[in-house]
Amino acid sequence: MITGWHWQGRGQGEGDWPASLDELAAGARRVELARAELAGADKWEPLLQGHRGEARAGFVPLAQLAQFRRGIATGANGFFLLNAQKVADLGIDPARCLPCVGRATAVRGLIWRGGGDGLLLNLSDPLTPPEAAYVAQGEADGLPSRYILAHRRPWYAMEQRAVAPIWGAVFARGALRFIHNAAGWSSLTCFHGIYPFSDDPLLHQALVLCLNCDSVRAASRLHGRVYGGGLNKFEPNDLKGLMVPDLRLADRALLEEMAAHLALLDAAPEDEARRRKADELAEEAASRG
Structure with missing residues (x-):
């Protein structure tokens, strides 16, 4: 068996943490857990809080x-996520956006x-002249070399969800x-x-x-x-x-x-x-x- 302590002040300031093991033992929840139970758990937090996945009816x-x-x-929020005024200034049709x-x-x-x-x-080929100009600006700024965009073809094609x-x-x-x-x-x-x-x-x-x-x-x-x-x-x-x-x-x-x-x-x-x-x-x- 493994003994665990769950300190209720977790996530607070440093002054809220126990100053010694004795203080931890006095103020925390003590839980006895089998090694196999810990090894098989994706997360320990539920076990330390005494939740072992009991099913509730319904x-x-x-x-x-x-x-x-x-x-x-x-891959580049500042380039792809715009406001309505910016889209208008670029001459891009709002229908090409989500x-x-x-x-x-x-x-x-x-x-x-x-x-x-x-x-x-949410661009797709063929690009309009204003869209092509904006894409060229992104290329000049080095966006196609960014990790996420480097794996897209073309780099300016938006992930679909x-x-x-x-x-x-x-x-x-x-x-x-x-x-x-x-x-x-x-x-x-x-x-x-x-x-x-x-x-x-x-x-x-x-x-x-x-x-x-x-x-x-x-x-x-x-x-x-x-x-x-x-x-x-x-x-x-x-x-x-x-x-x-x-x-x-x-x-x-x-x-x-x-x-x-x-x-x-x-x-x-x-x-x-x-x-x-x-x-x-x-x-x-x-x-x-």
Whole structure:
């Protein structure tokens, strides 16, 4: 057996860390773990917090409801992600661009309805004269030699991604944040794309509500990688094991109620009464399983 200690102040300032092993033993959770259990675990954090993957009735891994891909990697954000004024100044047709979010901080709340003027160049041959001039400028700046762009043919061809109905933030302090992409925008690598197997928009909204419930948010902390200051980073594979209600078994009326409540929670994400109601709806959905 291996003895582990989980210090609850992890991610705080240096003054919050134990000054000695005795202080660690007194203030931390002690966990006895078999060597084989540690060796077989992808991450130790859930084990140290006492979570051993017990299944809850009515809950399934998110991987049973959706698949995941990272956002678009441009290779040169400053060149490819422009605003409407810059596109106009260059003489490029906006139809040759995709509406796109480049920073997670640009998205407030839990529903993205569009806003701002982020435009992602989505060029293809043949180029118009203004497009060719802009590409020549990029070549003069040495962009084709950058690692990502050097592997593309042609170098200015944008990586293709289907629009994701749901986004999951890559970085978070604490729990992961999930967004319903109601506007149908593309996103860069600030968000991972979540693609439900169902094409039902109501299920998408209900799933976003569940993913932002307090119980699921708390569990999401166990799936990321923790950096200094308590910053969590989530990879697409980290999302697969999140346990969510099996919404495939929920009836239409419940999905409609959950979708309506997502709009209420979006308007006031920290409202305690609305958060409690979201948890209740998630539990009701799980009970249908």
